[in-house]
Amino acid sequence: MGAAVAGYLTFAVVLLGGWELTARLALVDATLLPPLSEVCVILWRFLHDPRFIADLGLTGGEVAVAFLIAAPLAISTGFLLGERLHLAETFNPVVHFILAVPQSIFLPVFILAFGIGFLEKVLFGITHAYFVILVNSFAAVRSIPRPLVAAARVFGATRAQIYTRIYLPAMLPLILTGLRLGMIFCIIGVLLAEMYASRRGIGRLIFTWGEGYQIPQLLAGIVLVSVLTIAVNEAMRLGELHVGRFYARASAA
Amino acid sequence: MPVIEVSKLGKDFSAGRARVRALADVSFSVEEGQFVTLVGPSGCGKSTLLQILAGLIAATSGEARIEGERICAPMPDKIGMVFQDPTLLPWKTALANVEFPLDLRGIDRTARRKRCAALLELVGLSEFADHYPHELSGGMRQRVAIARGLAQDPRLILMDEPFAALDEQTRTRMGHDLLDIWAKTGKTVFFITHSLTEAIYLSDVVLVMSPRPGQVIDTIAIDFPRPREVDIIGSEAFGRIRNRIWHLIAEAPA
Numbered sequence: 001m002g003a004a005v006a007g008y009l010t011f012a013v014v015l016l017g018g019w020e021l022t023a024r025l026a027l028v029d030a031t032l033l034p035p036l037s038e039v040c041v042i043l044w045r046f047l048h049d050p051r052f053i054a055d056l057g058l059t060g061g062e063v064a065v066a067f068l069i070a071a072p073l074a075i076s077t078g079f080l081l082g083e084r085l086h087l088a089e090t091f092n093p094v095v096h097f098i099l100a101v102p103q104s105i106f107l108p109v110f111i112l113a114f115g116i117g118f119l120e121k122v123l124f125g126i127t128h129a130y131f132v133i134l135v136n137s138f139a140a141v142r143s144i145p146r147p148l149v150a151a152a153r154v155f156g157a158t159r160a161q162i163y164t165r166i167y168l169p170a171m172l173p174l175i176l177t178g179l180r181l182g183m184i185f186c187i188i189g190v191l192l193a194e195m196y197a198s199r200r201g202i203g204r205l206i207f208t209w210g211e212g213y214q215i216p217q218l219l220a221g222i223v224l225v226s227v228l229t230i231a232v233n234e235a236m237r238l239g240e241l242h243v244g245r246f247y248a249r250a251s252a253a
Numbered sequence: 254m255p256v257i258e259v260s261k262l263g264k265d266f267s268a269g270r271a272r273v274r275a276l277a278d279v280s281f282s283v284e285e286g287q288f289v290t291l292v293g294p295s296g297c298g299k300s301t302l303l304q305i306l307a308g309l310i311a312a313t314s315g316e317a318r319i320e321g322e323r324i325c326a327p328m329p330d331k332i333g334m335v336f337q338d339p340t341l342l343p344w345k346t347a348l349a350n351v352e353f354p355l356d357l358r359g360i361d362r363t364a365r366r367k368r369c370a371a372l373l374e375l376v377g378l379s380e381f382a383d384h385y386p387h388e389l390s391g392g393m394r395q396r397v398a399i400a401r402g403l404a405q406d407p408r409l410i411l412m413d414e415p416f417a418a419l420d421e422q423t424r425t426r427m428g429h430d431l432l433d434i435w436a437k438t439g440k441t442v443f444f445i446t447h448s449l450t451e452a453i454y455l456s457d458v459v460l461v462m463s464p465r466p467g468q469v470i471d472t473i474a475i476d477f478p479r480p481r482e483v484d485i486i487g488s489e490a491f492g493r494i495r496n497r498i499w500h501l502i503a504e505a506p507a
Binding site: 145147148150151152153154155156157158161165166169243246 | 329336340357401405
């Protein structure tokens with residue numbers, strides 16, 4: 001844990017320090033790479049601008065709605081396929097076909113079908129998150145040790161107890177991994193849809209700044225989105241490490 | 254009334270189109286308080302028989318009764334079981350694992366805690382109550398599993414090659430301690446193993462099973478006095494019984 005924190009800090013210091021130095025020493029044209037300090041000032045101003053916050057909130061809302069719809073759907077389909085293997089035989093190849101296709105090529109189709117508003121962003125986010133979460137949920141069901149289930153039955157567990165006392169805790173680590181990856185994919189989907197065609201949202205702003213050579217604003221947007229997504233990812237990873245702590249040593253041994 | 258009564262028990266499995274006969278006409282009975290071991294070569298259907306007794310799978314023909322009651326589902330209040338794999342829940346401590354069967358029945362926390370702490374003491378693991386399975390050795394995990402098998406205070410304990418995955422020293426030690434636990438609790442034990450030495454050392458009665466389709470081909474009473482010491486394993490009488498069982502299995506029609 002301590003080593004990991006040291007790793008993060010070293011990375012941050014090298015990256016951000018290198019950026020500030022490069023800009024200060026004018027190694028790169030200042031219009032292409034403004035100093036970090038300047039970008040931070042702009043970012044600070046953005047965070048006090050209600051219109052910016054509204055855009056950020058909209059994107060966050062799209063991601064949240066997409067994720068909250070995709071997650072239960074994907075977990076239950078994965079569970080169903082894991083429990084009913086004849087269904088899995090039929091549908092797993094389909095899932096893997098779909099996983100293999102870069103979903104971004106369907107974006108124009110989504111726009112034709114659903115417009116460029118909230119609905120389209122949410123749907124595109126859902127399709128991005130759904131399959132990753134599904135695959136992990138399927139693996140989670142298959143990973144449940146069958147002898148544990150047999151033992152629970154011998155000790156008188158009812159079907160409901162087997163699901164809540166054995167399935168749920170045994171599946172949790174892989175489910176959480178799926179949710180974390182699903183969240184990353186969901187954010188990618190929503191931002192992509194915003195950058196491609198949208199009137200509002202942080203993705204749209206970043207795209208517009210890029211087109212308009214507004215480099216400091218562009219970098220401020222990139223820094224903010226990076227920090228937020230890293231924070232979400234790390235928070236979910238901590239949850240994963242917590243529930244997976246019983247398995248870490250077992251798999252290392 | 255015998256604790257276990259098995260008569261003309263048969264079990265077929267379908268493997269594709271073929272039907273495989275795992276057990277054919279198995280009959281025997283186990284009296285209360287006895288330590289009975291079933292030995293036989295790998296794949297003779299020992300584990301299948303145990304799964305039928307545990308109520309996990311149904312027999313194809315014949316019947317099996319526990320304390321007079323026909324088995325059609327698990328009987329947690331009558332049967333405790335110890336598996337080859339300790340099957341402890343990785344996310345629960347040793348104590349919580351022992352409590353698990355009582356927890357399933359909704360028995361209140363303080364009552365089950367007290368009883369299960371005593372069971373952990375019986376198997377010699379009091380100090381490890383708060384340890385998680387991955388922090389325990391293989392032998393210790395199996396001790397926790399034995400305590401868990403005793404948690405519902407059943408009269409019968411089924412043991413499916415519980416020490417097969419342990420090294421020889423640990424295995425011998427576990428057998429010795431199991432006899433101690435058996436003497437203290439007065440349970441009936443039905444034990445399965447492919448180790449002839451283990452079977453003879455532990456048991457009052459050894460049931461010898463033939464290769465597939467499994468059948469009980471002989472019932473051998475072991476009358477070494479108890480409490481037994483590990484030293485009897487080297488004795489001449491012990492060797493004679495071992496050879497006799499070995500020939501029975503080797504010469505059975507395969």
